[in-house]
Structures are given as structure tokens and as C-alpha cells.
Amino acid sequence: MNKYTYLLILFLLPVFSLIAQTKAGGIVTDDTGATVPFANVVFANSISGTTTNEVGEFYLQSDDNYDTLVFSFIGYKTKKIALRSRVNLNMDVKLEQEASSLDEVVIYRGKTSKKNNPAVDILKKVWANRRSNGVNAFDQYSYKEYEKLEFDLNTIDSAVVESRIFNGMEFIFDYTDTNAVTGKTYLPMFINESVTQVYGDNKINEEKKVLLGNKNSGFNQNRNLIDFVKDIYDDYDIYKNYIKFFDKSFVSPISTTGIDTYNYVLSDSAYIDNKWCYNIVYYPRRENELTFKGDFWVNDTTWAVKNINLETTKDVNINWIKQVYIEQDFEVLNDSVFLIEKDFFMADFGINKKKTSQGVYAKRTMLYDEYEFNKERGSSFYNQPVYNPQSQAYNRSDEFWSENRLEKLNEDEEGIYVMLDSLTKTKAFNRLYDIATIAQSGYVEFDGWDYGPVYSTFGFNDVEGVRTRFGGRTYFGQNDPWRIEAYGAYGFKDHKFKYGVSAKVLLDYKMRLILSGGNRRDVEQLGTSLTNSTDVLGRSLASSSLLNVGDTDKLSSINLSVFSVELEPVKNLTVRFGANYRILQPASEGFSLDYYVDDTRTITDSEINQTELSTIITWTPGRKTSGFGVERNVVNEEDFPTLFLNYSLGVKEVFNSDFDYKKLQFFYNQPLLIGGFGRSNISLEAGKTFDAVPLGLLSVVPGNQTYFSMYNSFPTLDFYEFVTDSYSAIHIDHNFNGRLFSRIPLLRELNLRELVGFRAVYGDISQASKDLDASGLPLVAPDNDPFYEYSLGIGNILKVMRFDVHFRGNYFDNPDARSLAFTIDFGFHF
Known part of the structure; x- marks a missing residue:
């Protein structure tokens, strides 16, 4: 849940639009009045276009000046409409059915034929000449990567602008613009730029990324927002069967499985970079599936995809997402290899999918340049330390960014830094930001420490009755080298005070050497997990068992003391050496932990005193983290495997310990x-x-x-x-x-x-x-x-x-x- 609550602050804010070069939008119908979904719409003499949605609506925008729109779809006559101004909205376009097309390969809407379809014939040639991603086709590679992340508020009307919530922040509305994909007005709220040099060796399966520069504004103290955008996006290959994001797999329209999922229509042909290309429009055969609509351009000699647009349909089964739009441009290196040049990803978040509802754009632009191949650097070059903060990369000059941006910021994007710097200094904005922070983390922030988690303030169980809990932690920043956490709790039925305290310190950044220790005295429900846990401040199930099935009368009192040494000698491989001492007693009346202490089985004890030593090895291949403090943020929480091995040794008579095992x-x-x-x-x-x-x-x-x-x-x-x-x-x-x-x-x-x-x-x-x-x-x-x-x-x-x-x-x-x-x-x- 923590990822999505970062959007809370963005949903609270949203605006008038400024004029771009050429804008057009409206609806396409036929001569019967029925809408024409998935029709092709392009600016004349360009490849800048879109397709109508499921109800025939379209929006198209370009930074260039155009004076004509072209509408086409199989079964209808191609129609050209002159644009009278730079902004042409609410257009009502009628297409006339073409009798001659009745003998062609498709019907007017719904399913197209797989046989005798020129679009499918071209698609089969794409499969037969399937390309390899350039970086995988060579023994070694390197390239420069520029990434731009942006959060924008969208769909803002006059009622929102005049809302009291914006008192003191009215100046932000001077920075609004119109989205080129959806036509919605938006207000930029966050931007992050980074330049990275990437090196790889396919022979030894190693890759190294060196961060050259990073610059952000807006929520620049909260790295989790950047990680959120990175986590919702995953690298993908359009030639593979599935494209993955939001933990879901979408059928790729270029894949061999696409022919059973999509309808294909050969729509147009034109020169792109002096190469003749065919344009194919595609749309889903069935509703509510994980599919796209859009179009792609294919070169007529190499049969490589030159450009592709992928847009989710309105009825796709994803929560909180109105629309996802992807655009990729490729350079064909030779007859067998392509290189990606640009990758644009945009998600339109919203509480619901109503067209007029307010939401948030999350946008990611990736640009690639300065490719170099087959330059061997040796395995020692790729031995990356676990800790690599590269602090100097976060303080680059304006000259650095002018030289290393692979795409110049437009006027609106340059203004984001100015606007956000002013916004974060206003009391009104900081109040909203504090609300979102509490919702996400569960902590109320103060200077140097946080109160919480607020969600654990009240609880109930059979032993304590109503339970109250108050706690907090030190917090100076996300890269703190040490942290102390503590809580106190009181049960109004047993009239007993409980507590827990924990501390940890990072001694060596490169090896992630961490010392930690703590003590907890509380009521606990043992046996809720097979795998041992010595987390001093872990959630107590006994404190939240308000609704139960049957009797829950087997609670224990635990006094647990823990000390451990942890290190990460290899990325994502942690080794932990620990020692703990615990005293266990029954907490529920009528529940017993008794055991015999003599061979004749006549004498019993109800208290367990136990010293335990443990060695724990945890491997999480593929895990991505951010930050370099004692506590790091996991970026891809649900995308990597976890292997855990624990060897524990019970030591008798150390601190009056009872058992060897x-x-x-x-x-x-x-x-x-x-x-x-x-x-x-x-x-x-x-x-x-x-x-x-x-x-x-x-x-x-x-x-x-x-x-x-x-x-x-x-x-x-x-x-x-x-x-x-x-x-x-x-x-x-x-x-x-x-x-x-x-x-x-x-x-x-x-x-x-x-x-x-x-x-x-x-x-x-x-x-x-x-x-x-x-x-x-x-x-x-x-x-x-x-x-x-x-x-x-x-x-x-x-x-x-x-x-x-x-x-x-x-x-x-x-x-x-x-x-x-x-x-x-x-x-x-x-």
C-alpha cells in the first residue's frame, strides 16, 4: 500500500491550459451515426498520429505546425480535413463507407480476418526477420542513458483552481500545459533527471552502471517517489510475447501470440528517414483483457519496427489507472540488429476512470546514445561495491546538464524547477505534504524524530483487553547511518506496561556492516510463522486479534533480548550472526508451557529461559534498493525471489539457559x-x-x-x-x-x-x-x-x-x- 499513498498528495492538488503548436480533438462517426473506434488519425505529411478510442474519440497534439488532418480506416473512404487554427477541439468527423472495400480483407469493426490480410502478411515478415536488441547482439557494449521522470496533476477546472485548498499557492497555475496524448490540462509537480553511463559484457553476464548526474525538484527529500515511478515500469521487448508493468503481462502486438489477440489493418505507407515504411493499426479482439490499441511502422526491406505506439484500452482491468501510453523509436543498425533510441512511458492515475475525474500523470522518458560495441574491459571492471552513492553526481552544474542532456528541456519543463522550489516553501503545500507522509509511512514527522506507527495506537486481545501503544523513531533523513526505535504499551485488563526498544548502526557502507540490538517485553501469539523471527519490534498478532474464530487463549509473555552483526559481502547476499536470550511464560489463564525438568517426570517448570546463537544467510537476487543508510528502500518489492537459511544453536546454562539443541x-x-x-x-x-x-x-x-x-x-x-x-x-x-x-x-x-x-x-x-x-x-x-x-x-x-x-x-x-x-x-x- 505504501507505493500508492505517495499519490495522495498529488490527487489533492490539480488547471487551465497553455497553447501548444497544433492541437486537434473530437469524435469520428460514420454516415449512420455510429462511432468509429480504432480509426487512424494523423497530421498530413507526417507520422505523428493516433487512433480513436473505443467510443471514436481522439486527441492529437504536435509541437510542429500542421494544417491538415487525415482520417482513415478499412471500410471507409480516407478523409482530409483542413485545420483552421492551431487549436481544433470538439471536431465532429464523419467517414463515408466505401463499397469497394467490401471485397477486402476486413469488416468494418470487430474482428479482422487472419487470412489474405496484408497487415498480417507484413507481421509474419516481421516475425521471420525478428531483431535482436543491439546490446544483446554483441560481446560487449556501452552507451549513455538519459532518464527524465515527471509527475503532473491533470484535469483541473475552475472550481478546483478557486478552491480554498490552494490559498497561498495560486502562482502554480501559471505553469499549466496540455498533455500531447490525452489533451488534458496538467500541472507539473515533480521532475527528476539522471544521466548514466552503462557498460555490459554478455560473455561474462555482467553489467555496470555509473551515475554521472542526478537532478530533481519537488519532493527532492523523498527518494521513495522516484523509486515508485521506477517500480511501476519495467524494461521490455516488443518482440517478446508479453510486455510487463504494474505486475501484469500485456500481450505484445508484435508477438506471435498477438494474432489471436489483436485485429490488424494496413493503414498507410510513407518515407521515414528515407526508408519506405508501412503503417499498421491494431486493436483488441475482446474487451477487458490486458491488451493495447495503437499502430506501428515497419520498414519494407529489413521488416524491422521503426516506431510503435501502445495505448491501453478504456476497459482494461487495472486499478487506479485510466490509461497507459508507450511510444518507442528504433534505429535499425543492420539487417539483424536494432537499437532503441527513445522510450516514452506515461501512466494516467485516477481514483476512477471517468473522463472528467482528476488524476496524476507519471511519465518516464528514456533516451539512448553514444553506443560502442566489442570493447572488452575485463571482469575486474564490473566488480561493483554494494555501496556506491556517488554524492558528487547530485551536485552537477548547469553546464554539465547542458552538455549531457540528450533531449533539451522545453520551456515548461525548465519552469518546473522554479515553480517547485517556490511551492515547497509555502505553508499550505507543506501541510498537504505532511498529510500524505503520515498516510504512507504511518509516522508523524518532527524535527529529528517521528511518532508512530499511528496505526498501532489501539488494539485488543483476551489478556490485555483494550491496549494502547505509543512509539517513535529517530529520523534525520533517508540515509541515516543509525536509527533508534522504541514503544510503550499498556493493557487496561491486565494493568501491565509493555515496551520494546531497538537500535542499529551502519559501520561500513561498502560491506553494509550493521550492528543492531534491542529488548522487548510484551504479550505475543507464538506459532504464527514456521520461520524464526527475532525482530524486536515486529507486529504483535495478539494486539490486533479483535475478531477471532473459536478460543484464542494460548498467548505468551515474552522477554526477548537480541544482538546481531550483519554484512552484505555480495550484492543482495546478507549474512547475519546473532545471539538472543528469551524468557517465555504463559500469559493466558489456563494455558501452559510446562515441561519436565527431571528424568522421573515428576517436577515441572512453567518458564523457559533460553540462549540461542544463529547464523542466517539471505539471498534476494534481482532485488533493487535505493539509499545507502542503515535502512534502505526496496524498489521492486514483489519482483524477486528470496532464499533464507538459518542455523540456530541453543546453548544450555549460559545466562541460566535451559536447553541444548x-x-x-x-x-x-x-x-x-x-x-x-x-x-x-x-x-x-x-x-x-x-x-x-x-x-x-x-x-x-x-x-x-x-x-x-x-x-x-x-x-x-x-x-x-x-x-x-x-x-x-x-x-x-x-x-x-x-x-x-x-x-x-x-x-x-x-x-x-x-x-x-x-x-x-x-x-x-x-x-x-x-x-x-x-x-x-x-x-x-x-x-x-x-x-x-x-x-x-x-x-x-x-x-x-x-x-x-x-x-x-x-x-x-x-x-x-x-x-x-x-x-x-x-x-x-x-
Whole structure:
């Protein structure tokens, strides 16, 4: 959710327009009055054009002066209309059906034929002469990359301009302009520029990026905004089957699978860079699928794509997005290799998809130049340190930017720096910014420290009754080398004070050497995760169990002290050496953690004192982070696998510790985008405790007695229903992203998404651990057959909720076994 709340401040603000060189917009209909969707609209004697949307509307803008628009579509006569002024809006264009075209390859709207279609014939030649991306076609490569990120507020009317919310900020409306794709007025609110030198070696599979310069304005102290834009965009290849962004896979119109997804129409031909090219218009065959509409130009000798426009359709199943527009330009290097020259990506965010609703543009422009190939630099050149802040890159002169920008800023973009510098000094704007910051982070910012998280202020559980919690953290900036966090809590039923305090310091930036330690005394629900966690300030499930299934009377009191040393010798590979000491006692009346302390099994103890040493290795290949302080921001939170290995050693008699044991745990999580079939997440867990330990130290299969989703738990299991000292588990969840519902009339309009899941666990418990137990609980393990359950769900309910029904697969004879469970989850997802 944290990504999307960055947009909150942008939705609060939005304006009159300034005039560009040539603008045209309106609607296209035929002689029966029906609208003509996906018709081709271009300025005469140019390749600057667009296609009408699903209801025949269009908008087209150019910085150049044009005096004629050309409208064309198979089945209709081509029509030219003279433009009387630089701004030509609300045009009503009527196309006349052409009788001769009835014998051609397409019908007027809907599906086109795959046979005897010249557009499809050209597409097949594109497949046969499929290009390789230039940087992958050579042993070594280097190039300069210029990136421009921008956030703009859009769709602003006079009522908004006159709103009291803008008192003190009226000057910002002098900087509005009109978007060249949508025709909406917009106000720039943030811009970030960067120049990077990229080096790569395909033989050794290494790449190195050197940041030469970075400049931004607006929210320049909040790096997360930049990361948000980068995260919603992913590099893609139009020649591959799918184009990925917003965690979804769109069918590429250039791919071999596109012929079953799109209709293609040969629309025009013209010279581009002195090469004869064909123009092909494409649009989706079905509604509500992850598809585009647009056109592309193909050279008639190399059969390479020279230019392509991709625009999502109005009914595409993505939340909070009105429209996505992509434009790419290519240079064909030779008969087999192309180089990308320009890549423009724009997303139009909005609370809803109404045309008149206000929203936010997120735009990214990438330009590439100064290519060089087959210059070998050796493996040592690519040994990148983990820490590489390159602070000098953030203080470049105006002369540097004049020399290194691959595209000069226009007059409006140059004004952004002036306007935003003034805006961030106004009290009115800073009040709005503070509201957005609290919504995103959960913290209220003060000078040098933050109060929060505000969402944990109140809670409830059986032991404490109503619980209040107050906490905070030090915060001087996102690259702080040290941080201290603390909280205090009080239960109005048990009348006890609880607390937690944690500190960490970054000693070496290059190796990411971090020392951390802390202490927590609180009430906790143990057994909610198979994988060990010694996070001192982790969320307490016991404090938020307001709605439960059955009895939740198995809470524990924990006094946990932790010290650890962590380093990152290789990028995304962390090694952590830790020591912790914990004291466990039952917190709920009638719940026992008792164990026998003598061989005759006559003497028991109800308190566990345990010292534990651990070595934890975590590998997250492909993870992207920003910042270089003690806490970094993860840019691509859901796009990389995680491997976790933990070896723990219980040490008896150190600080009166009670047990010697060895424990090994493994965890693997893999997100998967499966083409057009949606997104899966698979996780595997396995572990073994090699010595006898009491109930408080065993591996409890995590049940879920709440009505809310809990990661990697089993919703039809109660807490402590299965207890193991060796286990293996699998969790599979898949989201079809509405692929099935989109084919059902009426239901497709709701944009719901189909969810399925499967979970299983197998484990046992040694007789030695059973003999040690004196708790009175039945220690049962899923050792006869793996316990399993499956689920069916519906996601994207009202855009923010998912509902799942979970079915138990076996072990119905367990006491109070639940055959069915329901969970809900809330969150902002695309």
C-alpha cells in the first residue's frame, strides 16, 4: 500500500491550459451515426498520429505546425480535413463507407480476418526477420542513458483552481500545459533527471552502471517517489510475447501470440528517414483483457519496427489507472540488429476512470546514445561495491546538464524547477505534504524524530483487553547511518506496561556492516510463522486479534533480548550472526508451557529461559534498493525471489539457559508472472530441530483463527493444532487477473479477479520432545499424511478487498476441526 499513498498528495492538488503548436480533438462517426473506434488519425505529411478510442474519440497534439488532418480506416473512404487554427477541439468527423472495400480483407469493426490480410502478411515478415536488441547482439557494449521522470496533476477546472485548498499557492497555475496524448490540462509537480553511463559484457553476464548526474525538484527529500515511478515500469521487448508493468503481462502486438489477440489493418505507407515504411493499426479482439490499441511502422526491406505506439484500452482491468501510453523509436543498425533510441512511458492515475475525474500523470522518458560495441574491459571492471552513492553526481552544474542532456528541456519543463522550489516553501503545500507522509509511512514527522506507527495506537486481545501503544523513531533523513526505535504499551485488563526498544548502526557502507540490538517485553501469539523471527519490534498478532474464530487463549509473555552483526559481502547476499536470550511464560489463564525438568517426570517448570546463537544467510537476487543508510528502500518489492537459511544453536546454562539443541530452517519464496495467465507466488519451507525441546521451542504449524489473511498460515487450523520438530510445507497462490471473468458478459464490468490457492504441510515430533512436555496440550503432528487445504477467492472487490473461502482437505477427526474458513484482505493493488 505504501507505493500508492505517495499519490495522495498529488490527487489533492490539480488547471487551465497553455497553447501548444497544433492541437486537434473530437469524435469520428460514420454516415449512420455510429462511432468509429480504432480509426487512424494523423497530421498530413507526417507520422505523428493516433487512433480513436473505443467510443471514436481522439486527441492529437504536435509541437510542429500542421494544417491538415487525415482520417482513415478499412471500410471507409480516407478523409482530409483542413485545420483552421492551431487549436481544433470538439471536431465532429464523419467517414463515408466505401463499397469497394467490401471485397477486402476486413469488416468494418470487430474482428479482422487472419487470412489474405496484408497487415498480417507484413507481421509474419516481421516475425521471420525478428531483431535482436543491439546490446544483446554483441560481446560487449556501452552507451549513455538519459532518464527524465515527471509527475503532473491533470484535469483541473475552475472550481478546483478557486478552491480554498490552494490559498497561498495560486502562482502554480501559471505553469499549466496540455498533455500531447490525452489533451488534458496538467500541472507539473515533480521532475527528476539522471544521466548514466552503462557498460555490459554478455560473455561474462555482467553489467555496470555509473551515475554521472542526478537532478530533481519537488519532493527532492523523498527518494521513495522516484523509486515508485521506477517500480511501476519495467524494461521490455516488443518482440517478446508479453510486455510487463504494474505486475501484469500485456500481450505484445508484435508477438506471435498477438494474432489471436489483436485485429490488424494496413493503414498507410510513407518515407521515414528515407526508408519506405508501412503503417499498421491494431486493436483488441475482446474487451477487458490486458491488451493495447495503437499502430506501428515497419520498414519494407529489413521488416524491422521503426516506431510503435501502445495505448491501453478504456476497459482494461487495472486499478487506479485510466490509461497507459508507450511510444518507442528504433534505429535499425543492420539487417539483424536494432537499437532503441527513445522510450516514452506515461501512466494516467485516477481514483476512477471517468473522463472528467482528476488524476496524476507519471511519465518516464528514456533516451539512448553514444553506443560502442566489442570493447572488452575485463571482469575486474564490473566488480561493483554494494555501496556506491556517488554524492558528487547530485551536485552537477548547469553546464554539465547542458552538455549531457540528450533531449533539451522545453520551456515548461525548465519552469518546473522554479515553480517547485517556490511551492515547497509555502505553508499550505507543506501541510498537504505532511498529510500524505503520515498516510504512507504511518509516522508523524518532527524535527529529528517521528511518532508512530499511528496505526498501532489501539488494539485488543483476551489478556490485555483494550491496549494502547505509543512509539517513535529517530529520523534525520533517508540515509541515516543509525536509527533508534522504541514503544510503550499498556493493557487496561491486565494493568501491565509493555515496551520494546531497538537500535542499529551502519559501520561500513561498502560491506553494509550493521550492528543492531534491542529488548522487548510484551504479550505475543507464538506459532504464527514456521520461520524464526527475532525482530524486536515486529507486529504483535495478539494486539490486533479483535475478531477471532473459536478460543484464542494460548498467548505468551515474552522477554526477548537480541544482538546481531550483519554484512552484505555480495550484492543482495546478507549474512547475519546473532545471539538472543528469551524468557517465555504463559500469559493466558489456563494455558501452559510446562515441561519436565527431571528424568522421573515428576517436577515441572512453567518458564523457559533460553540462549540461542544463529547464523542466517539471505539471498534476494534481482532485488533493487535505493539509499545507502542503515535502512534502505526496496524498489521492486514483489519482483524477486528470496532464499533464507538459518542455523540456530541453543546453548544450555549460559545466562541460566535451559536447553541444548540444534535447529536448521530453510525458506524459499518465488513470485511468478505466467504470461497472460496471471501471477503466482510459491513458497517452500522446511526445518528440523535435532534435540528434545519443550512446547515453547517447537515448530508450531501456523494456524489462523482470525478473519484476516496471514502470510503462509493455514486458515482452517487453530493455533497449536499441529506441533512439530521437523516439517516441510508448500504454499501456492495464483491470481488470474480477471482472465476468466473478463469473458463473462455483465460480470466483466466489475473487473473482479479469480484467486486459487493450495497449502500443505508434513511433519512429525520426536518421542523425546513428547516425553519432555507437561503442558497438557495434545501434541499432534501431520505425520500420517500431509495436511492440506485449498481455497477459492475473488479479488479486486471495490478495488481494495479480496475474499477467500478455504477448505480443509483432511484430519477432520482433530478436536474442534474446522472444515471451512473465510478470510478477507485489504490493500491497494493495480
